[in-house]
Amino acid sequence: MSNLFELHRALFERAQQACRDRACWSPFPEMPGKYPNAEAAQVDGRSAFTAHLLAGRFELDQPGRVGELGEEVSPYTQEPLGIRYPQADVNTLFDVAEAAMPAWAAAPIETRIGVLLQVLDVIYREHLFEIVHAVMHTAGQSFNMAYAGSGVNALDRGIEALVYADQAMRAVTPSARWERRFGPTDVKLQKTYRLVPRGVAVCFACASFPTWNAWPSMMASLATGNPVIVKPHPATVLPMAITVRVFRRVLAEAGFDPNLVTLALDSMAEPLGQVLVKHAKTAIVDFTGSVRFGQWVERNAHPAIAYTETAGCNTVVLAGADDLDAALRSLATTLCMFSAQMCTSPQNIYVPRDGVDTPQGKVPFAEVAQRLAAAVDELTRDPKKASMILATIQSPQTLALLHQMNEAGATRGQVLLSPRAYVHPDFPKARTSTPLMLKVTPAERDLYAEERFGPISFVIECENADDALTRATMDARTAGGLTAFLYATDEAFIAQAEAAYARAGAQLTTNLTGAMPLNFAAAYSDYHVTGLNPAGNATLTNLSFVAGRFGVVQSRRPVVA
Amino acid sequence: MSNLFELHRALFERAQQACRDRACWSPFPEMPGKYPNAEAAQVDGRSAFTAHLLAGRFELDQPGRVGELGEEVSPYTQEPLGIRYPQADVNTLFDVAEAAMPAWAAAPIETRIGVLLQVLDVIYREHLFEIVHAVMHTAGQSFNMAYAGSGVNALDRGIEALVYADQAMRAVTPSARWERRFGPTDVKLQKTYRLVPRGVAVCFACASFPTWNAWPSMMASLATGNPVIVKPHPATVLPMAITVRVFRRVLAEAGFDPNLVTLALDSMAEPLGQVLVKHAKTAIVDFTGSVRFGQWVERNAHPAIAYTETAGCNTVVLAGADDLDAALRSLATTLCMFSAQMCTSPQNIYVPRDGVDTPQGKVPFAEVAQRLAAAVDELTRDPKKASMILATIQSPQTLALLHQMNEAGATRGQVLLSPRAYVHPDFPKARTSTPLMLKVTPAERDLYAEERFGPISFVIECENADDALTRATMDARTAGGLTAFLYATDEAFIAQAEAAYARAGAQLTTNLTGAMPLNFAAAYSDYHVTGLNPAGNATLTNLSFVAGRFGVVQSRRPVVA
Incomplete structure (x- = not known):
């Protein structure tokens, strides 16, 4: 033996x-x-x-x-x-x-x-x-x-x-x-x-x-x-x-x-x-x-x-980017991946009110929200592409939650993207939905301060980058957080964010764009769950x-x- | 630094x-x-x-x-x-x-x-x-x-x-x-x-x-x-x-x-x-x-x-000994050490009804109990010697428990040794007591099946060595047990006891006599508490x-x- x-x-x-x-x-x-x-x-x-x-x-x-x-x-x-x-x-x-x-x-x-x-x-x-x-x-x-x-x-x-x-x-x-x-x-x-x-x-x-x-x-x-x-x-x-x-x-x-x-x-x-x-x-x-x-x-x-x-409220702080489109494409991909039914999917995206730093200057909050929604829409408009990335919705409860949050979002915030079924090319009867994206302010914290399982995300208007970081890491501490995503160009702010997310116990990925899915966790290399916040011990x-x-x-x- | x-x-x-x-x-x-x-x-x-x-x-x-x-x-x-x-x-x-x-x-x-x-x-x-x-x-x-x-x-x-x-x-x-x-x-x-x-x-x-x-x-x-x-x-x-x-x-x-x-x-x-x-x-x-x-x-x-x-009910199985007096002296010493106020002190001593195997033949249960009590008495009769080994009783509650158990023992079993204050040579007002030892049968399990903190021990009559081992390891499993002590001459029985105490999660010391206190736990060598029974995690x-x-x-x- x-x-x-x-x-x-x-x-x-x-x-x-x-x-x-x-x-x-x-x-x-x-x-x-x-x-x-x-x-x-x-x-x-x-x-x-x-x-x-x-x-x-x-x-x-x-x-x-x-x-x-x-x-x-x-x-x-x-x-x-x-x-x-x-x-x-x-x-x-x-x-x-x-x-x-x-x-x-x-x-x-x-x-x-x-x-x-x-x-x-x-x-x-x-x-x-x-x-x-x-x-x-x-x-x-x-x-x-x-x-x-x-x-x-x-x-x-x-x-x-x-x-x-x-x-x-x-x-x-x-x-x-x-x-x-x-x-x-x-x-x-x-x-x-x-x-x-x-x-x-x-x-x-x-x-x-x-x-x-x-x-x-x-x-x-x-x-x-x-x-x-x-x-x-x-x-x-x-x-x-x-x-x-x-x-x-x-x-x-x-x-x-x-x-x-x-x-x-x-x-x-x-x-x-x-x-x-x-x-x-x-x-x-x-x-x-x-x-x-x-x-x-x-x-x-x-x-x-x-x-x-x-599970937890995985967060994004979007403060600056050398290539904003690349950052938004990466975020959009991760928001769509398996219809965000992954414990590492982001949900709460914090963006400063006065905008995101780019080499071309500040891109205002509202524009960032729109461009992110457009990037998600782009990935999900074609049913064949959608089927590869969104796949299906595992449970009818998730569909129900999507529609419930869509209604809440319409009265409490602004719906950036409404969920809709798409027709899976191989399985026409598949349970599917494109993502729901809501634009909100911290006044809607009751909507986003817990995990909303499925393709539901919130673009949240913050005072500034520090405020975004404070709110995001608080989500991890109080509601749990496995992963976190940061886009920033200021190295001092990046260091501050690394320390803050370390205290909050969330694994942080910074300024990643390109081919690798943001929430990809590699065995033998990436530790999964820290045990330091309510997302698991x-x-x-x-x-x-x-x-x-x-x-x-x-x-x-x-x-x- | x-x-x-x-x-x-x-x-x-x-x-x-x-x-x-x-x-x-x-x-x-x-x-x-x-x-x-x-x-x-x-x-x-x-x-x-x-x-x-x-x-x-x-x-x-x-x-x-x-x-x-x-x-x-x-x-x-x-x-x-x-x-x-x-x-x-x-x-x-x-x-x-x-x-x-x-x-x-x-x-x-x-x-x-x-x-x-x-x-x-x-x-x-x-x-x-x-x-x-x-x-x-x-x-x-x-x-x-x-x-x-x-x-x-x-x-x-x-x-x-x-x-x-x-x-x-x-x-x-x-x-x-x-x-x-x-x-x-x-x-x-x-x-x-x-x-x-x-x-x-x-x-x-x-x-x-x-x-x-x-x-x-x-x-x-x-x-x-x-x-x-x-x-x-x-x-x-x-x-x-x-x-x-x-x-x-x-x-x-x-x-x-x-x-x-x-x-x-x-x-x-x-x-x-x-x-x-x-x-x-x-x-x-x-x-x-x-x-x-x-x-x-x-x-x-x-x-x-x-x-x-x-804490727990630390147990002894006394099935056989090449030198019974040496074994009893070691047990007596450990029963007296700091008036048994150690988490490693034994409490429940299981002895087969038909006696303990020795090179001179079986020594009957009653005689073993008496000789163990005599060995404890020997260690505690002289106040100077007693003071070195018994020291004091930390808390008045322990003294009260001693007297309560003494009364229970008198009606429910046989008192082998009654506790009495001894006069500490250096501190005449010290709170002291010699040990209480009771002879009981498994019918008195309610008396001994939990930790009785302080110099209180039970010599328990069992059917045979297997019965002793079964009862002793059950104490560890149900009431916790940090240490356990075994005296036996049959190697097959020793192997059986090692396996049984391993399952019960108690650290076992076998056939130890002589200068080292039985319950001495050496740093860097002896693991203390297994986490496998209720004595601690x-x-x-x-x-x-x-x-x-x-x-x-x-x-x-x-x-x-």
């Missing part, structure tokens, strides 16, 4: 280096076209996905079956997927997880990490495009985003979590010989330090990005010896069901109990979340999802430890994300001479 | 090595007699302590003074110390702590660690015996224990915390250059990773061991950039007041704001604990003290993160103890060619 580690050793050591120097690296091709035998693989992936639809039943050989559930609806067709998944008795899942733990925990670190690298490799080689289609037809992402953001980038985050788990565990020597004089006698002790997993982990996956957080969370728990019960969002089950089946197969093939990884399903009508978090055997909770339930998890998980990523990935998932229990006894 | 790090670099690097290999090391002399110029230093220390009594007022130049408090009573004289300490407005302490943070957080890691090593060095060179006497006359420890357990060993734990803080921070590269192609363009980003402290830490120190947990907690918070408000137990203020004054002096001398460390006082009648934990500016809580308040802290600290060490010291005290906030921008 440790051959699995040998098989992946070179990759793992390269990943360790990447985590140290945080330069660009990934073992995976960035674009789907560069995947080995891309065309055939994509056809196979689509077939595998279609086979799930045709079967109508997802086979998962796990214990405790009590029934079936399944209520997924494709945002592309707005038709039910029609896949039924086994529903399991929760207590049984905990019991079998606990039973599976001792042998897994007793295995050498390299064995566990080898098996987990193999899981990621099998997902990559055998299931990637199947998962891509599963993500498209549940989360509603575009094909390219599903490949990158829910495929290879999520695999990278999984490897990254293994690197940090390994580092935290290796910091503990397995044994020591200890000698000290006590008065006249020399005491010699042999000490053994065991890494003991905390216990059963419950991993919540979210509706819009199921794998990106779940895979690294699962890796962090499993690498440190803990079993994982996966609880997908009922709207987005298939990607995680495929995931769980791969884990179970690879674990079993490696001689371990597949019940180290199981699937717990619920429905929108009868959610299981609180039951799972408060279960007496829950030791770890990883949660990605809504602010509301995330905060409940943080407050109520005890005695389990909780790692959360929820866990970082992908640092030592803190892994170090609490196990304890050190020592045993010591006299050395027998 | 970074010369301070250079000054202590050799020591710090040696400490790093000790944390890696966990062999025996300390830069400090183990016994007070080996301190440099021991006699003069001890005289000076006593004078410094006496000067506090004579002054009747502890000068602490910190902001927000609103009054004075002081209600310490020496367990050695049962007279008030009569020292008044400044009482501060809590909001002011948080405000000045926050104001002090940015410059401290901006200092290089080596600068902070250099200053903190200097603090420990100043405590060691200038205040150690003053603190020893302060601990004696508040916590009630013996001179030798105050020197070791509250002096040099606590300093060692402080250095250890710095080693791990340094390790966790060094795991984050300060900057990276990142290059990737996006389509036709090459994107080059310069990334900066800032370590951002979580915010104001509140450090609770306990009544019986004020410095041992507080110093490493303070070091962990300060090394990672956070200010600390120290909240000592109202019965044991002086050791922490001296501590705070040293921190403030050394910080100021190094050019930092002394308000990075302040003292928040309360009284038994008007406790401040909940106010401090729930204060909007509290970001970190370190708590050592009662199970009850510790669990409240764990449940209610959110959004602050909490590191706790409370934090370990002194591992990466998990430090890694959450700061976040990583990055800023990235295009490389200017």
Whole structure:
């Protein structure tokens, strides 16, 4: 079994280096076209996905079956997927997880990490495009985003979590010989330090990005010896069901109990979340999802430890730009990307009242707002282009919120862009919308001072750049903020903004224009979530994300001479 | 200022090595007699302590003074110390702590660690015996224990915390250059990773061991950039007041704001604990003290993160011994040490009904119980010997509990040893008691299945060794357990016990006899608290103890060619 580690050793050591120097690296091709035998693989992936639809039943050989559930609806067709998944008795899942733990925990670190690298490799080689289609037809992402953001980038985050788990565990020597004089006698002790997993982990996956957080969370728990019960969002089950089946197969093939990884399903009508978090055997909770339930998890998980990523009001401060059009194009792209259903999408765009500094002089606030709206409109006018960038709206609730905010904006501010459905060229029934953009003043803070999930943004008129920065960083501190974007030409102001966003705990991107999406987060390089504001308490990935998932229990006894 | 790090670099690097290999090391002399110029230093220390009594007022130049408090009573004289300490407005302490943070957080890691090593060095060179006497006359420890357990060993734990803080921070590269192609363009980003402290830490120190947990907690918070408000137990203020004054002096001398460390006082009648934990500016809580308040802290600290060490039912399984008398002497010593007012003192001693295996055959349960009681009696009969080992009873509540449990034991089990005051040879009015030992069966589990603080132990009749192990490890799992002690001759049973205690999260010492106290925990070698059972969630010291005290906030921008 440790051959699995040998098989992946070179990759793992390269990943360790990447985590140290945080330069660009990934073992995976960035674009789907560069995947080995891309065309055939994509056809196979689509077939595998279609086979799930045709079967109508997802086979998962796990214990405790009590029934079936399944209520997924494709945002592309707005038709039910029609896949039924086994529903399991929760207590049984905990019991079998606990039973599976001792042998897994007793295995050498390299064995566990080898098996987990193999899981990621099998997902990559055998299931990637199947998962891509599963993500498209549940989360509603575009094909390219599903490949990158829910495929290879999520695999990278999984490897990254293994690197940090390994580092935290290796910091503990397995044994020591200890000698000290006590008065006249020399005491010699042999000490053994065991890494003991905390216990059963419950991993919540979210509706819009199921794998990106779940895979690294699962890796962090499993690498440190803990079993994982996966609880997908009922709207987005298939990607995680495929995931769980791969884990179970690879674990079993490696001689371990597949019940180290199981699937717990619920429905929108009868959610299981609180039951799972408060279960007496829950030791770890990883949660990605809504602010509301995330905060409940943080407050109520005890005695389990909780790692959360929820959401926030991501902000933009637009104070100056060498090339304003380039800056606005980058912002517009990010406002459109997956219809801003990303935890890193910006929402609140602060612009000084007297305008934005450019080499051509100040561009007034109103003009900036109009030009940004025009840039968004430009990206979304043509349905084919729109479909590539906007993709679909994952949930009907998001559409409802869009229309509600549109009405509020019309009376309280000025609607820069009204949302409208566009006709997806491949899926004419897709649930779609172009973005809503509102121009407001700080008097409308009640509208924008919380996350408005979906393609909703606010261009906010501020007194000046300092005021913009103050308001933007306050949003991060009070409502949470994962990312932040700054355009400015004054280096002193940039330094001030870096310090202010550091205190507010938001990852800052400054003066970026061009081909890279502003909110692209690179595994091994970009830290995701600081844990320093209400947008979540866990970082992908640092030592803190892994170090609490196990304890050190020592045993010591006299050395027998 | 970074010369301070250079000054202590050799020591710090040696400490790093000790944390890696966990062999025996300390830069400090183990016994007070080996301190440099021991006699003069001890005289000076006593004078410094006496000067506090004579002054009747502890000068602490910190902001927000609103009054004075002081209600310490020496367990050695049962007279008030009569020292008044400044009482501060809590909001002011948080405000000045926050104001002090940015410059401290901006200092290089080596600068902070250099200053903190200097603090420990100043405590060691200038205040150690003053603190020893302060601990004696508040916590009630013996001179030798105050020197070791509250002096040099606590300093060692402080250095250890710095080693791990340094390790966790060094795991984050300060900057990276990142290059990737996006389509036709090459994107080059310069990334900066800032370590951002979580915010104001509140450090609770306990009544019986004020410095041992507080110093490493303070070091962990300060090394990672956070200010600390120290909240000592109202019965044991002086050791922490001296501590705070040293921190403030050394910080100021190094050019930092002394308000990075302040003292928040309360009284038994008007406790401040909940106010401090729930204060909007509290970001970190370190708590050592009662199970009850510790669990409240764990449940209610959110959004602050909490590191706790409370207490538990430490257990003994006595199944076999090559030299039963030696085992019983070691157990008796540990039952007496500081009147079992240590979080590592054993309480529940499980013995098989049909006796303990010895080379001379089975020694029956009743005889083992009697011989253990006799060994304790032997250690405590002579007041001079008793004073060295038992010292005093810190609090009147502990005496009251002793008498209450004595009465319960008389009706519910058999009293093996009744507690009685002994006359301390140097302090005839000292609050003292010899231990209470009860012989019970599992039917009396309600008596022993929670921590009974103080010199109270139970010898519990079990069916056999397996039953003893099952019951003992269940105590750790349900009521918490920091340490555990095993005497057994069957290697298979020892392996079984090591595995069982590992699952229960208690640090196990097997077959130890002789000069070393059973519950001696060596800094740099013995992990203290596993975080895996209700006795606390934090370990002194591992990466998990430090890694959450700061976040990583990055800023990235295009490389200017």
